[in-house]
Amino acid sequence: MENSMEEVIMQEYQKAMKDLHSLWDEIGFDDQKREERTEYVTEQMKAMLRHMVSLEHSFKRKINADIEKYGEQFFKLNKELEAGISDPDADFTLLELENYLCSHVKILMKNANERRECVKKLQLQEQALCERLIEEPTELPKRTVPSKEDLDLLEKKIRTLQQEKINREKMFHQLQNRISELMEELEQKANTSFERDVLSDVELFTLSVQNLQRMRTIKDKYEKMVKTNEIESAKLREQINLIYIRLEIDLLERETFLSSVKNHKPSSVKKLSEELERLKEQQQQDLAKYINRLRREIEDWWEKCFISDEAKSEFVPYFTDEYSEDVLAAHDAEVLKLHHYYNENQTLFTKIEQRKKVWIRFMDLEERANNPDRLFGNRGCALLQEEKERRRVKKELPVVEKELEASVKAWESVNGKKFLIEGRTVSEYIEHEWIKYHERKEQERKKKQSERQNQLNYESKMGSKPPAVKRRMPANDTYRKAKLLRINEDHTTFMTSVRKTPQRTALRERNQNSIQGFEPSSSEVSTYSRFAFGLLNKKGNQSTFCRDENQQYFL
Incomplete structure (x- = not known):
């Protein structure tokens, strides 16, 4: 290849020199002029070749610079993206090396941009969930290209937040329904802005841990209030029933009233309290009568609860002759105490x-x-x-x-x-x-x-x-004879001679003298x-x- 190029150049050089000499002949240059012209042509050709070599050296330097730039990007991106692309072959020429590095850098740059966009989207999604749940977003290490671990961490955090959002929404609905039921049972409306938020739509409520805890606190408070009403209602019903029995109130009248206050709402508790006060006023019109009734009730409860005489004596109002409201109240409280004691340990x-x-x-x-x-x-x-x-x-x-x-x-x-x-x-x-x-x-x-x-x-x-x-034998002679016959059947009868026992006259007389005037009683016989x-x-x-x-x- 190089030889043919040299031959072409020599041919062109010879042809050019031949043409120049022909021109110089026509012009009439002398030998000196010809020599000067020849040197000039030679210098021009040498300058042109040097320029061409210089251009190629510049191109080589450019290729080397590109190789260095692409090489740095290639190795950095390949490491950050964990792409696993193999290093270039050592036998590559400069152009091959440049092309290899350039093409792979473009691919790696594309992947890096896609990963950055993915991380950005995940961060926006996480940010929205964190704002909804009032949670801290994930802080990723500062890198030019996010790693796979960063992506996995964000995706895992988002899944956790999404599940937490579902759980909190479920908890919100449960607490909301329970609070609504309790408020209805307490005949109460939302008094604060937070309670109004609680009763609103879930999308308008901030599902933070603190807010859910506040909801639980409200629920617990209302449950205690309902429980208090239930206890108070049961206590009032028990007292009312006891006084109903003492006053011998008509059964229909009792059922009519009690059927109107079946629940434990404040209005029902109020009605029960008013009824108890009315019955107490009616009861106090004849204290002695009702105190004595209560004493009979207490005696029954003492017997049912196996109360000792010592414990009975500790209840002093039972033994007093005074009939007052305090004595009545003491007896009333004692009946309730014994009633509760019996029910608890029935x-x-x-x-x-x-x-x-x-x-x-x-x-x-x-x-x-x-x-x-x-x-x-x-x-x-x-x-x-x-x-x-x-x-x-x-x-x-x-x-x-x-x-x-x-x-x-x-x-x-x-x-x-x-x-x-x-x-x-x-x-x-x-x-x-x-x-x-x-x-x-x-x-x-x-x-x-x-x-x-x-x-x-x-x-x-x-x-x-x-x-x-x-x-003692049965009075029926027929039955007795039959029994004797049954006893003696299937047995051989032996006859023996019978004679009377000789009488002992002296002994008989002595015994008669001893027992003269004595008649044995039935009690002695029984003894x-x-x-x-x-x-x-x-x-x-x-x-x-x-x-x-x-x-x-x-x-």
Whole structure:
């Protein structure tokens, strides 16, 4: 390539010199002139070549400058954008390197501008949400080109703010509805600009944490007011119902009034207060009558609540002979106090009553077991049924007592004080009743022992004893004969000779002299019967009079 260019240049040079010499001949230049002209042409050609070389050097410098500029931009943008474009090849010429860097810089610049626009849009979106929610916007590091981390941070923050906006709007609607309901129940209107904002559209309300907290505060305040009205209303209704009962107000009149004040609004509370005042005025017209009624109510509540005599004596107005408004108010307050006490602990009192019923049944069965007369009325296996009932009650009683003690223990752990039954703890109360039971049993045992001893002393002195008590038989002779026949059937009858026992005349006369004028009473017979029955029980031979399937009777 270079050789052909040199040949072309030489050809052109030779042709030009040939033409110049021809011209110089025509002009008539001498040799000196010709030489001068030749040198001039040579200098011109050399200057032109030097100029051309200079231009190319300038172009090279320009290319190098562009390469340096594009190179800096390329490496910077490639790093900031994390584009991952590979570095240029080391074998690139200057023009190739310039073209490579220039083309990629244009692409990277476009990506950088797009990222800046994206960040700008995200920041505007975030700013709007922050203004809506009164939150601080994200502060990004100062960079010429935002990083991917910056974009991710903004997008995440926007998603969080959007979800927070949804949650706060939901919370706003809940609080708004609740506040509206409470204000309606309180018969109250919005008094402040904030309350009016609360009842307005959500888009007009600033959903800041502080504003939502203010809404919660308003809701809590109104709920307390409603709760206060409910408590006051319930208290007034309770007092009104008690006075209705005392004054014996007609049921229709009661229901008519109470049906007109079913809610707890201030207007209803006011009506209830006015009705209570009216009833109190009516009640005070005959203080003695109503105080005595209240005392009967208090007695009932004392019994239901198992109040001890000591606690009863602490209520001094109950024992006064004075009838005044203060005494009436004290009795009224005592009834309410006992009523509340019973209602709050109704579960415990129900268990106490349950235990009391089982205990009474247990005592009744024990008393019946000690009555020997029951042996003579044993129809339909009554003694067997009674014994089953006694075993069932003995098994049920400790279970009921254990449940009662567990319930009382749970109550005491919650309330931090002792639960008293007739002035005693539940354990003391149960133990006291068992002690009384054993003392009574011991007294009965000693009484029976004394009676038996007296009877034995009497018999030893008199030399005789009351006739043995025979078992009572049914009055129907036919039934008795049938029974005897059934007992003797399928048995071989053995006949033995019978003779009378020789009479002991002397002994008979002595006995007649000893018992002359003595007639045994039924009480003495009963005493001996109990004595004999007790001996049998000690040996484990409990008498039972019942009928089996074969119609045979046993004693």
